[in-house]
Amino acid sequence: MCGIVGWVDFSRDLRLERDTVAAMTGTMRARGPDGEGVWTCAHAALGHRRLAVIDPAGGAQPMTALCGDAGLPVVLTYNGEIYNYRELRTELMVRGHRFRTASDTEVLLCAYLEWGSDFARHLVGIFAAALWDARREELILVRDRMGVKPLYFHPYPQGVLFASEPKGIMANPLFRPRVREEALPILLNPRLTMPGETPLDGLEQVRPGHTVVADRSGTHQTPYWRLVSRPHTDDAATTVATVRELLDDIVAHELRADVPLCTLLSGGLDSSAVTALAQRHTAPEPVRSFSVDFVGADADFRPTALRPERDTPYARLAADHLGTEHTEVVLDPRGFARVHDVTLRARDLPTLGQFDESMYLLFQAVRRRSTVALSGEAADEVFGGYPWFFDAAVVWRDTFPWLGDAPRLADCLAPGLRRRLRPAQVERDRYRTLLARVPRLDGEDGLQARMREVLYLSMQGPLAYLLDRVDRMSMASGLEVRVPFCDHRLVEYVWNVPWAMKTADGREKSLLRAAVRDVLPAKVLGRAKSGYPASHDPGYGDAVRAQVRDLLRDPDSPLREALDLDRVRALAGSERDTMVFADTAHMLLPLVETDAWMRAYGVELAA
Secondary structure, X not given: OXXXXXXXXXXXOHHHHHHHHHHXXXXXOOXXXXXXEEEEOOOEEEEEEEOOOOOOOOOOOOEEEEEOOOOEEEEEEEEEEEOOHHHHHXXXXXXXXXXXXXXXXXXXXXXXHHHHHHHHHHOOEEEEEEEEEOOOOEEEEEEXXXXXXXXXXXXXXXXXXXXXXXXXXXXXXXOOOEEEHHHHHHHHOHHHOOOOOOOEOOOEEOOOOEXXXXXXXXXXXXXXXXXXXXXXXXXXXXXXXXXXXXXXXHHHHHOOOOOOEEEEOOOOHHHHHHHHHHHHHHOOOOOEEEEEEEOOHHHHOOOOOOOOOOOHHXXXXXXXXXXXXXXXXXXXXXXXXXXXXHHHHHHOOOOOOHHHHHHHHHHHHHHOOOOEEEOOOOHHHHHOOOHHHHOHHHHOOOOOHHHOOOOOHHHHEOHHHHHHHOHHHHHHHHHHHHXXXXXXXXXXXXXXHHHHHHHHHHOOHHHHHHHHHHHXXXXXXXXEEEOHHHOHHHHHHHHOOOHHXXXXXXXXXXXXXXXXXXXXXXXXXXOOOOOOOOOOOHHHHHHHHHHHHHHHHOOOOOOHHHEOHHHHHHHHOOOOOOOOOOOHHHHHHHHHHHHHHHHHHOOEEEO
């Protein structure tokens, strides 16, 4: 994993802008602590910070290939891992390519030389890549199918800026951070964000499974992959066997690394399945595993719909059963605030408060012993694991099911803003837009058709936000996190498995449970879904409420004038259980974090 940046401008000589490109590249230091490179020509500049995982001695970037009699360069800067790079390397050698390194970077570069802009279809992995092709004077930006690795860009009339994180673009004087009023609903609920959208004016993301080409005519974005609905013809036994075969192959490929590797083990079905399969591939050597808990959790924990149990007993049970080399990382919630600025600078957008802070501290601890970690993210979205999938009233409600029964924070906007923005209409419009994109199957109706919609909606904004959090907090620690459940081959197959087969035993993720039944202890196998752990330390909730009160009193707050103060006070003074939030403090976090972000980055709110 790495950090990439770049700049294409057809109106200036970028060889004279090397200092600016170096500054952009320097913002990616945390993502790439092992090396740095910058390449420039008249109209293009690429920068790279490297976290060395494959071929540490030979995979330096930007990487260049000279093409044709004129020796015109094709230059690559890339972030990610290509899990099938060994197989692709063999295929490309048969096609006449010769390799100077053992890196997946050179495989990606040669794949582009062989297949052109279609090269991404041949890749299995997580990646965000930029290629400058001097033969055509065009920049190609490409992002993996599920959007695991981030890639932002800022198009302008003369060219484009791009980077793994917004900070890389912000380091260029051409870009100034600004938020329009219309972005407030997604700042207060980031899961409403549409693919490719950001709250910053003029800043876009390359959409998952898309390619962006930038040339003298402008920027053009096209898909190279999308989900397709097809009839599922396998019987139950074949389906279970196919899922197991896919997972075995995926985990085996994702264990490829030339650096120490581990798993993140919560004791839930997803992470335990990944750890169990990893252990089988690394035996007789035990795989390292890590879990997280909080000081005082024995006394403070309070069950909620999304977090009905603590992870620690199950993580211990799974680790003992599998024989992993397990470490419990126990965090003190009173220390979260000291890393808030770090997590804010890692995101360049409002943070998730304690959830980002605890994840960053966990990843810091993991990084002391490992450079790569396998995680269980996305299994709930792919196999159907969240509680709102199984509440009929929520499922059939004509809006995003993952919103559950929670209040809408956008209802706390000032009356004038509510009238102008109509947040309820914004929510409906986004829901309808995504609903229209669901890849439907002819003849499908009833619960099966609705659950296809529900799963698709969950694989959009909510999954994107989850993957973004993992990427930012891990890369801020110099740790690479791999997510086997995001492998597109698994996603494509499970997408078309009927809902009745996904819930064959009457519970969530029945199909996954059946596929790994032989490798997990019964208590872990039958455990109910429990989300990433939250600290229930009452002192943390009190601190969030105090921050909200301070915001409401502070005339210098950039967010205060946008809020209905009485509604915020009423919400802050209430306490209610919801399907989505750990508590009311969790619900209020976007107010505190948006205010902090706007102050830290000097973000203006424009009408």
